[in-house]
Amino acid sequence: MPIEFEVNRKRVEVEVEPRMTLADCLRHHLRLTGTHVGCEHGVCGACTVLVDGAAVRSCLMLAVQAEGAKVVTVEGLSRDEGLTPLQASFRKHHALQCGFCTPGMITTAHALLSEEPNCDADRVREVLSGNLCRCTGYISIVEAVLDARTAYQRAGGGGNGA
Amino acid sequence: MSMTAPKRASNLFVGSPIERLEDLRFLTGRGQYVDDLAAENMLHAAILRSSVAHGRIRGVDSSAARARPGVHAVITAADIGKVPTIPLRHDPTPAIRRFEQPVIAHGKVRYVGEPIAVVLAESAALAEDALEAIAVDIEALPVVADRELARKNEIILFETVGTNVPDTITAVRGKADDAAFNSAPYRRREHFSVQRHAAVPMEPRGLLAEWDAQKERITVRGACKVPFTNRRALAQMMNLPEASVRMVEYDVGGGFGARGEFYPEDFLIPFAARLLGRPVKWTEDRRENLTALNHARDMECDLEIACARDGTLIALRAHACTDIGAYVRTNGATASRNIAQVLAGPYRIPHVRVDVSLVITNKTPVGTYRGPGRFESDFCRERLFDMAAADLGIDRVEFRRRNLIREADMPYALPKVQVLDIASECDSGDYQITLDRCLAEFKWAERAKLDGELIGGRHHGIAVGCYLEGGGTGPRENVRLAVEADGSISLFVGSSSVGQGVETVFAQIAADALEVPMERINRVLHGSTDYVAQGYGSFSSRSIVMGGNAIMDAAQKLRTLIREAAAKRLQCQANDIVIDRGMAVGPAPARAAIALKEFAGLCADGTFASDKRTYSYGAHAAYVAVDAKTGHVELIDYVAVEDVGRIVNPLTLHGQCIGAVVQGLGGAFLEHFIYDENGQLLTGSFADYLMPTASDFPQIRAVALEDKPSPLNPMGAKGAGEGGIIPVGGVVANAVAAALGSLGVEPRDLPLSPPRLWQMIQAARATGAAR
Numbered sequence: 001m002p003i004e005f006e007v008n009r010k011r012v013e014v015e016v017e018p019r020m021t022l023a024d025c026l027r028h029h030l031r032l033t034g035t036h037v038g039c040e041h042g043v044c045g046a047c048t049v050l051v052d053g054a055a056v057r058s059c060l061m062l063a064v065q066a067e068g069a070k071v072v073t074v075e076g077l078s079r080d081e082g083l084t085p086l087q088a089s090f091r092k093h094h095a096l097q098c099g100f101c102t103p104g105m106i107t108t109a110h111a112l113l114s115e116e117p118n119c120d121a122d123r124v125r126e127v128l129s130g131n132l133c134r135c136t137g138y139i140s141i142v143e144a145v146l147d148a149r150t151a152y153q154r155a156g157g158g159g160n161g162a
Numbered sequence: 163m164s165m166t167a168p169k170r171a172s173n174l175f176v177g178s179p180i181e182r183l184e185d186l187r188f189l190t191g192r193g194q195y196v197d198d199l200a201a202e203n204m205l206h207a208a209i210l211r212s213s214v215a216h217g218r219i220r221g222v223d224s225s226a227a228r229a230r231p232g233v234h235a236v237i238t239a240a241d242i243g244k245v246p247t248i249p250l251r252h253d254p255t256p257a258i259r260r261f262e263q264p265v266i267a268h269g270k271v272r273y274v275g276e277p278i279a280v281v282l283a284e285s286a287a288l289a290e291d292a293l294e295a296i297a298v299d300i301e302a303l304p305v306v307a308d309r310e311l312a313r314k315n316e317i318i319l320f321e322t323v324g325t326n327v328p329d330t331i332t333a334v335r336g337k338a339d340d341a342a343f344n345s346a347p348y349r350r351r352e353h354f355s356v357q358r359h360a361a362v363p364m365e366p367r368g369l370l371a372e373w374d375a376q377k378e379r380i381t382v383r384g385a386c387k388v389p390f391t392n393r394r395a396l397a398q399m400m401n402l403p404e405a406s407v408r409m410v411e412y413d414v415g416g417g418f419g420a421r422g423e424f425y426p427e428d429f430l431i432p433f434a435a436r437l438l439g440r441p442v443k444w445t446e447d448r449r450e451n452l453t454a455l456n457h458a459r460d461m462e463c464d465l466e467i468a469c470a471r472d473g474t475l476i477a478l479r480a481h482a483c484t485d486i487g488a489y490v491r492t493n494g495a496t497a498s499r500n501i502a503q504v505l506a507g508p509y510r511i512p513h514v515r516v517d518v519s520l521v522i523t524n525k526t527p528v529g530t531y532r533g534p535g536r537f538e539s540d541f542c543r544e545r546l547f548d549m550a551a552a553d554l555g556i557d558r559v560e561f562r563r564r565n566l567i568r569e570a571d572m573p574y575a576l577p578k579v580q581v582l583d584i585a586s587e588c589d590s591g592d593y594q595i596t597l598d599r600c601l602a603e604f605k606w607a608e609r610a611k612l613d614g615e616l617i618g619g620r621h622h623g624i625a626v627g628c629y630l631e632g633g634g635t636g637p638r639e640n641v642r643l644a645v646e647a648d649g650s651i652s653l654f655v656g657s658s659s660v661g662q663g664v665e666t667v668f669a670q671i672a673a674d675a676l677e678v679p680m681e682r683i684n685r686v687l688h689g690s691t692d693y694v695a696q697g698y699g700s701f702s703s704r705s706i707v708m709g710g711n712a713i714m715d716a717a718q719k720l721r722t723l724i725r726e727a728a729a730k731r732l733q734c735q736a737n738d739i740v741i742d743r744g745m746a747v748g749p750a751p752a753r754a755a756i757a758l759k760e761f762a763g764l765c766a767d768g769t770f771a772s773d774k775r776t777y778s779y780g781a782h783a784a785y786v787a788v789d790a791k792t793g794h795v796e797l798i799d800y801v802a803v804e805d806v807g808r809i810v811n812p813l814t815l816h817g818q819c820i821g822a823v824v825q826g827l828g829g830a831f832l833e834h835f836i837y838d839e840n841g842q843l844l845t846g847s848f849a850d851y852l853m854p855t856a857s858d859f860p861q862i863r864a865v866a867l868e869d870k871p872s873p874l875n876p877m878g879a880k881g882a883g884e885g886g887i888i889p890v891g892g893v894v895a896n897a898v899a900a901a902l903g904s905l906g907v908e909p910r911d912l913p914l915s916p917p918r919l920w921q922m923i924q925a926a927r928a929t930g931a932a933r
Contacts, residue, residue, distance in 0.1 A: 034192065034193075036365070040447050100193075134363055
């Protein structure tokens, strides 16, 4: 069936089967392969995208449910050149190794910092505990997110830190 | 051959915490993993896997599946003809080879998850839909779901072989016989076990295979770890020359030993692509992954040590038994062999004998997982050492200090693996330094006051342990450095990326060795079989030792070529040319400078060969608080100290260590593949198989040293990446034992999950073990 929604500030129209997940639609129809699929049962968080500003597991959401929504993926949180403050903080703190969970970490952290730019370490750990990373042991990821808070505080929340 | 390290004065990059080159694409969603690929006209594969742990296949009827819309073919054993088995990459004794895995089940199924058929369809969804239309008639057989039953040999998995025990691997040093034990003033014997768990990288496996009918050539995308070895295996199985098989590596979402070995799908997908003449893509889902990717660690060990009254170790002997699952895979015996060789650890023990029996059960086959055999060995040995120290009334730290291999003992011969004839020796090091540093960082003396104390309702405990990490596995690695038209340098290497950052660390090494700015190393091309004539891949903490030193060799040769070419132009001697900031500069007074791009086309091949392993080493300490009411353990602090010989990038090394420690903590506290008596995996999702999350272990510190470079290679590197995981199980179990000493709890089995630890506490109370 045809659906229409916004991805990374662009309107898209796609024809999908009703059973297709949003993750598969983004990856295989729209070729936005930055969103990764790690478990397909909503535990690992690699597929996290923003739907109307909220962090959502795109493997647990059907593409048809995105009708009319504003979807933002890791590509939409990136610039053409260089890194955003959040991404630069990840790089500085070596908060990624294989990079597979990274898009989900970025989208989740962006949603958190946009809402709560003053969150503390416990809050960061609590929110990130929904995203699995097998490489880093998380400590560097928590540090990266904490260090990126200033960018979001300056922006007064609302997401310009990305 | 000169073995002195190059002068550090010229090293601008090696040793510096350079931010990774890879990160730019990973952070912006531009990484390219195998499932991100698509080919024109491609078909999708889905694999029907056995739901029965042990049975005889009476028939597979795929006619209904073939008739489904969008389905192009269903491949079963009958379509393959003579079904090849997957060759062993390591330890191929004739005894072990009898248990190689066929690429598809035929005759029998031997574990839940074993491939039975492959569906090829227009989409992944249609292929998966068709799986349910395949009728498989299996006569269920009694299941061997544990080691004890396996060893009885009443139910046999391989009737033609007639035993469930493929082999026993023995390693020996000195003479650990009854005489050595009977004459010893003190001995203690205990039984330990480590549970089945696994590497579980975040990216599920995938492949995209394309057959070029005109050139009779297969291209397999999604290779990693050991693409050249796998090329050889696939070429043999498909009856093709090696040159007709191309393995291409893309970004790899974690390896940890498991990913990149040759699995049944590594044959089935290329085979399907050739059969159908269309590109075929396959991506496993997590449920498949947890039954298909190598499991690991599943072992028990009967361990005995003999000591003098002062704690000096005299002898160690053990009989370990590893459950290797239903088949011996490419490196299915490696952990067992390692247990035999490293159970004695970094300690001076004159007499050692370790026998490791491998047994076959109806479970997923095992392979290597980061620190294979070493994690298990260290748990058993370090637990027993703490028990012995307590018996003898010797301080735990002093017990270890007294027995560590001394620098004066180097090179120190490890127990020799007999059948495989594998000898190895610790190359160099001062193990006291890392132990002392660990104790200092941990503030051991201060915290010892809290050991065993009940504070705020929780039992506090500390522990420390020492370990060895074997690295730099040979035989060789190859590198090519080439000057490009724009004056940049391309680096081609046989090492692979599994997400550890080889592009960055290799660029650092090459830039220093060529004395050019790092941005001149334009491309680091790794893994794929296109890049060098023969590569050996990334495993066993070998990339920096083997690949790094091969880069040094290639750089030396390229510098010579550049200097010779420059000397010709400037009509001077090659010795008069210096390479400085990317220019070849002639002698004074003119100091004419020629840009590197003037030498475009020059290239040099480098190699590094070694048949001796390097040994990194270190010590870890843990501080825990245990809630006896719930069995929950809080890790209050954890300190890891290692000496890796030579640090290339402190940032990535630190990341490797912390990440490995947390994986080890997962193995110690959380992760467990539990099977029922029917051979069904009960923890086959991420909701059941628990891996560490961001809130579980927030306090871990790591210190890396390079006090004792390896004498075995020019860089002095010893390898890193596995060390962080090796001692974790033993150290945290000892900390828990120390905490619960007043209750008489002595953990002998991992994992120390809350319910299991709670049961241990209850059992200790019931038997009145408390002191």
